Amino acid sequence: MTALTLVKVERIKLFSTRSPWWCIAAAMVLTVGFVALAAGLITDTDAQEFTAPQTQGPYRFGFMIMMIMAVLAVTTEYRFGTIRATFLAVPNRTSALLAKAAVIALVAAAVGEVAGVASWGLAKAIRGSEAPLDFYTARDYRVVFGVGLYYLVAAVFAVAIGVLIRQSAGAIALVLLWPLLVENLILIIPRVGDDIQKWLPFTAGNNFLAAGTDHVGNAGDGPGDMPFGPWGSLVYFAVITAALLALALVTAKRRDA
Amino acid sequence: MIEARGLTKRYGRTLAVNDLSFTVQPGRVTGFLGPNGAGKSTTMRMILGLDRPTAGDVRIDGKRYADLKEPLRHVGALLDARWVHPNRSARAHLRWLAVSNRLPEKRVGEVLELVGLTQVAGRRAGGYSLGMSQRLGIAGALLGDPGVLLFDEPVNGLDPEGILWIRQFMHRLAAEGRTVFVSSHLLSEMALTAQDLVVIGRGRLISQTSTSAFIEAASGSTVRVRGPELGRLREVIVAGGLAADDAPASDEGPAALVVHGATTDAVGELAGRAGLVLHELAAQRGSLEQAFIQMTGGDVEYRTGTPVGVAAPAGGPVMAVPGQPAGAGILSGAAPAGKGEPR
Numbered sequence: 346m347t348a349l350t351l352v353k354v355e356r357i358k359l360f361s362t363r364s365p366w367w368c369i370a371a372a373m374v375l376t377v378g379f380v381a382l383a384a385g386l387i388t389d390t391d392a393q394e395f396t397a398p399q400t401q402g403p404y405r406f407g408f409m410i411m412m413i414m415a416v417l418a419v420t421t422e423y424r425f426g427t428i429r430a431t432f433l434a435v436p437n438r439t440s441a442l443l444a445k446a447a448v449i450a451l452v453a454a455a456v457g458e459v460a461g462v463a464s465w466g467l468a469k470a471i472r473g474s475e476a477p478l479d480f481y482t483a484r485d486y487r488v489v490f491g492v493g494l495y496y497l498v499a500a501v502f503a504v505a506i507g508v509l510i511r512q513s514a515g516a517i518a519l520v521l522l523w524p525l526l527v528e529n530l531i532l533i534i535p536r537v538g539d540d541i542q543k544w545l546p547f548t549a550g551n552n553f554l555a556a557g558t559d560h561v562g563n564a565g566d567g568p569g570d571m572p573f574g575p576w577g578s579l580v581y582f583a584v585i586t587a588a589l590l591a592l593a594l595v596t597a598k599r600r601d602a
Numbered sequence: 603m604i605e606a607r608g609l610t611k612r613y614g615r616t617l618a619v620n621d622l623s624f625t626v627q628p629g630r631v632t633g634f635l636g637p638n639g640a641g642k643s644t645t646m647r648m649i650l651g652l653d654r655p656t657a658g659d660v661r662i663d664g665k666r667y668a669d670l671k672e673p674l675r676h677v678g679a680l681l682d683a684r685w686v687h688p689n690r691s692a693r694a695h696l697r698w699l700a701v702s703n704r705l706p707e708k709r710v711g712e713v714l715e716l717v718g719l720t721q722v723a724g725r726r727a728g729g730y731s732l733g734m735s736q737r738l739g740i741a742g743a744l745l746g747d748p749g750v751l752l753f754d755e756p757v758n759g760l761d762p763e764g765i766l767w768i769r770q771f772m773h774r775l776a777a778e779g780r781t782v783f784v785s786s787h788l789l790s791e792m793a794l795t796a797q798d799l800v801v802i803g804r805g806r807l808i809s810q811t812s813t814s815a816f817i818e819a820a821s822g823s824t825v826r827v828r829g830p831e832l833g834r835l836r837e838v839i840v841a842g843g844l845a846a847d848d849a850p851a852s853d854e855g856p857a858a859l860v861v862h863g864a865t866t867d868a869v870g871e872l873a874g875r876a877g878l879v880l881h882e883l884a885a886q887r888g889s890l891e892q893a894f895i896q897m898t899g900g901d902v903e904y905r906t907g908t909p910v911g912v913a914a915p916a917g918g919p920v921m922a923v924p925g926q927p928a929g930a931g932i933l934s935g936a937a938p939a940g941k942g943e944p945r
């Protein structure tokens with residue numbers, strides 16, 4: 346069985362139910378829609394500071410929904426027993442799950458890429474005359490075109506969580522609460538909270554987009570001195586995710602389907 | 603051909619399958635018979651590489667399932683008809699299965715036609731009736747035109763027409779030279795479907811034999827005999843090396859003796875040689891289900907490893923009675939079939 350065959354299988358599986366389509370549509374509407382709304386509503390003075398990276402603010406909506414899609418693509422297979430049908434057709438579980446992760450990663454990346462560029466394009470169409478929405482620095486390119494990479498890694502992270510937990514409610518709760526709450530609330534821990542936070546995966550991922558600007562994500566979201574620069578942070582995020590995926594693959598291989 | 607050797611599966615403290623060895627031959631329907639919880643589904647999952655055996659192994663045509671290349675071309679399985687995404691159409695479900703094993707996509711249409719689902723193939727599978735789901739499962743199993751087929755309780759919940767359809771289908775598959783292994787907890791169903799039986803109880807092999815031999819052993823070994831001199835009759839029978847129990851007067855008739863592991867011929871000859879008058883001499887056919895329950899459901903101490911000889915006293919409760927030595931009992935004589943009719 347070639348990798349391409351398995352990818353095709355997972356593509357058919359993903360798109361022959363309706364929920365991924367809904368997730369993709371919701372991710373698009375929420376990201377692009379929010380930016381369009383913001384571009385339309387900000388005052389002329391604020392528009393002076395409406396830069397390209399700022400058009401990516403609502404990226405969180407998009408990657409969260411892509412993570413939900415990724416989790417569901419795995420957990421519904423466990424829920425409905427189709428994972429067993431899959432392992433009967435493809436006994437090499439590692440290959441089957443890697444193909445699934447690849448398809449979901451590609452879809453999430455494409456959604457992130459399209460949403461990122463569309464958000465910027467729409468903002469420019471609406472406020473291009475007043476706002477400085479052109480690309481001035483490498484950072485501007487990185488944020489607008491790189492947001493898809495963040496979606497990609499986050500989706501793989503969610504696939505791994507789905508394989509490990511196998512149950513929709515638990516896995517969705519985890520992928521939503523972990524980046525939103527846990528990685529922020531960790532700051533409550535006195536003294537060390539700050540040091541721990543900067544090593545957490547989504548904080549690192551966020552730093553890929555936020556480094557050198559406070560326009561992306563919540564202001565003051567990330568700790569001041571991150572251990573890596575933007576690209577280093579992305580690699581770090583990806584390495585942690587790869588480790589989690591490896592753990593998930595080993596687990597799936599060892600346990601009864 | 604399927605060969606299991608020493609197959610064992612433990613879930614925590616439950617020993618679901620215990621040192622199970624058997625073979626399933628091609629060209630025949632082999633029934634996999636055992637009461638609920640006997641370990642049939644677990645065994646099938648191990649055959650298919652879904653569950654990892656705690657010990658032992660199982661091979662399909664000499665190979666482990668995981669080592670089969672494009673396994674759907676070798677083995678088709680229907681373990682659970684609900685293993686379909688409810689929002690996916692039957693056609694899409696079969697399509698991804700076909701693609702995964704590089705089967706031509708026209709096979710999808712062929713198997714849909716074969717099981718009679720062509721009309722509804724575009725509808726979401728979640729809306730199918732149980733019978734339709736079962737047919738979809740069978741379509742999936744047949745997709746790769748495999749030589750080995752496994753079905754786990756395929757007739758569960760089906761109406762008589764559906765049951766007949768599946769039964770005939772399996773006969774046809776076996777007649778084409780395929781290996782067909784089908785589980786059930788109903789001996790009466792297997793009696794009509796399977797030529798061979800692998801019988802298990804509590805995870806252990808009870809018997810591997812032809813269906814006819816099993817049924818013969820299960821039901822044909824008890825004789826009811828009655829005459830005016832019951833006491834002497836009993837002495838003669840016991841002296842002849844047979845075990846006899848009293849069957850007190852009941853709805854079934856006046857007091858009599860029940861002889862275990864004997865034929866009417868043997869009992870009649872013993873009585874004739876002693877010059878005893880007989881008023882009744884009849885083979886007792888226990889119901890198949892009762893016989894089966896006694897063979898598979900009793901405690902381990904009541905199991906002897908052969909299909910014959912585990913039982914309760916005639917007319918007694920179906921459950922084995924403590925104190926009855928293993929192998930000395932009979933199948934329950936309380937069943938109506940053949941009662942009182944001399945052979």
Ligand SMILES: Nc1ncnc2c1ncn2[C@@H]1O[C@H](COP(=O)(O)OP(=O)(O)OP(=O)(O)O)[C@@H](O)[C@H]1O
Pocket residue numbers: 613616617618636637638639640641642643644645787
């Ligand atoms: N995944 C599991 N975890 C724990 N115990 C299990 C698991 N699967 C099966 N068992 C136990 O193993 C035993 C055998 O179960 P199995 O489902 O194989 O029986 P079965 O013969 O298929 O029964 P049925 O006729 O009801 O389908 C049962 O006691 C069951 O509770």
Ligand SMILES: [Mg+2]
Pocket residue numbers: 642643644754755
């Ligand atoms: Mg079962």
